[in-house]
Amino acid sequence: MVSDMISRLTGWLRRLPPPHERFEGLAAALDEEFGGRREPITAAACAEIERAAWPYARHLLLHFDPAGTGPPDEVAPGWPEPDPAVVLPAAAQVREVSRMDGGACLIRVDGLDALRFAQPYLDAAFALARGATAILLDLRANGGGSPETVAYIAGRLLGDRAVHLSDVTYRDHTRQWWTPDLPQGTAVPSEVPVAVLVSDRTFSSGEALAYHLRARGRVTVVGGRTPGAADHITEIRLAPTVVGQVPIGYVTDAVSGANWEGTGVVPQREVPASEAVTAALEALRA
Numbered sequence: 001m002v003s004d005m006i007s008r009l010t011g012w013l014r015r016l017p018p019p020h021e022r023f024e025g026l027a028a029a030l031d032e033e034f035g036g037r038r039e040p041i042t043a044a045a046c047a048e049i050e051r052a053a054w055p056y057a058r059h060l061l062l063h064f065d066p067a068g069t070g071p072p073d074e075v076a077p078g079w080p081e082p083d084p085a086v087v088l089p090a091a092a093q094v095r096e097v098s099r100m101d102g103g104a105c106l107i108r109v110d111g112l113d114a115l116r117f118a119q120p121y122l123d124a125a126f127a128l129a130r131g132a133t134a135i136l137l138d139l140r141a142n143g144g145g146s147p148e149t150v151a152y153i154a155g156r157l158l159g160d161r162a163v164h165l166s167d168v169t170y171r172d173h174t175r176q177w178w179t180p181d182l183p184q185g186t187a188v189p190s191e192v193p194v195a196v197l198v199s200d201r202t203f204s205s206g207e208a209l210a211y212h213l214r215a216r217g218r219v220t221v222v223g224g225r226t227p228g229a230a231d232h233i234t235e236i237r238l239a240p241t242v243v244g245q246v247p248i249g250y251v252t253d254a255v256s257g258a259n260w261e262g263t264g265v266v267p268q269r270e271v272p273a274s275e276a277v278t279a280a281l282e283a284l285r286a
Contacts, residue, residue, distance in 0.1 A: 002037035002045050005239045006030055008072055009049075009246070012236055016076065016248045018171045022261075023247060026056035041239055058262060059204060059229035061245040068241040076234055076248075082114050092118035093145075096138070097125045104281060105132035112145030112205050115152055122149075126156050126188070134284045135188060137209075138197045140223060140273050144204025147177055147232075154212055155179030157194055157219070160187045165212045166259075168232055170249040195280035198223040198265055199273035204233075208251065210265045215255045220283050222269040223276040230261035 013027040033052055039045070046062035053060040093111035100106060107125045112118070129135055137157075151165055160182040168175045188194065196210045196219045207226045213219040231247040238244045251259045271279040 002039055002041055002049075003035055005041055005242060006034040006037070006049070008238045009244060012076075012238075012244075012246050016171065016234070016246060017231075018169050018249065020250060022056050022250075026053055026060070029053075029056065041241055046242060055262070057231055057247050058227055059231045059233050059245060059247060062238070063243045063245075065241055065243075068239075068243075070237055070240055072239055073237045076236060078234060082117065084117065087113050087117045092121045093142075094118070094121040094125050095141075097128045099132070100136075100281070102281070103131075103133035104136060104284070105129040105134070106136040106138055106277065108138035108141075109153070110141045111143055112147075112149040112153075112209070114146050115148045118146075118149050119152065122153060122156070129188070132192065134281070135192060135194045136197060136277060136280050137194060137219070138277075139202045139206045139210055140197050140199040140276060141201050142203070142206030142209075143201070144206045144208075144229075147205055147208065150205050150209045150212070151177050151179050153209055155182060155187065157188050157213060158216060159190065160184055163216070164254040166208070166254055167252045168249045169252065170232075193284040194219045195284055196221050197273075197276040197280060198226050198267060199276070200224050200227060201273075202226045202265070204229050207260050207265050211260045212253060214265065214268075215253050220269065220280070221265060221267040222280040222283060223267050223271060224273050225266055225270065226260065226264040228260050228262045228264035230259040 010027040017023045043064040046064045092113040095110050096108035098106050162181045163179045165177045198210050214221050230251050232249040233245040234248050236246045269283050
């Protein structure tokens with residue numbers, strides 16, 4: 001029933017992430033609103049819980065599968081290893097590289113798969129972009145993924161020398177994320193203008209990439225405001241029919257001292273997603 005799932009969820013929220021008023025407020029709000037709900041778990045109930053969590057943590061998601069039978073997790077299992085048979089045929093979600101009129105190059109990346117799989121495709125994309133008059137990094141359908149891949153793409157645009165992107169604070173440690181040191185001349189030259197295209201479908205680590213690049217003044221962000229899901233999360237089975245994405249840490253950008261949680265990444269040029277390419281080309285030519 002809903003109350004049992006909420007008890008497990010709020011228990012994880014008090015055990016997994018670091019002490020923070022957002023996470024503490026989220027657990028208290030969920031207990032108060034749903035702790036007495038004795039009805040069966042449904043997709044509608046999961047959606048209602050997600051909406052209640054929205055003011056506190058936009059990455060708390062509940063995936064309902066009516067055919068699910070697994071027991072609730074007692075220990076956080078962590079993320080499963082990515083399956084090469086899924087990742088490689090999709091080119092690690094590097095969907096498109098195309099030259100446009102005037103010599104600009106569009107690179108469309110719809111997800112951020114593990115770097116050990118994604119790097120060859122990203123290297124190929126940036127090789128094809130060499131000599132471009134401008135770059136449009138299309139993240140409008142990017143649902144997120146690996147922070148290591150975020151750092152790798154950011155490094156291709158921020159320069160050959162390593163740059164400190166962020167600190168992620170967990171309950172028992174803090175992890176720094178840096179772009180990699182690259183061989184001289186590998187990164188896109190600093191004089192080449194870059195636009196990042198975003199939308200309300202740009203999520204999680206997709207938002208992180210846009211945010212970190214904008215915070216360093218390297219790009220012009222064009223499109224629609226993103227949802228604002230900044231927390232690092234892990235998957236936990238909360239009920240036989242529900243797997244939740246539960247916050248385990250929060251991000252602090254090394255330049256802004258903040259993040260995009262709740263606010264989203266706000267474009268400098270806000271237009272409908274369908275008009276972002278045209279608007280980006282206009283912005284880069286201005």
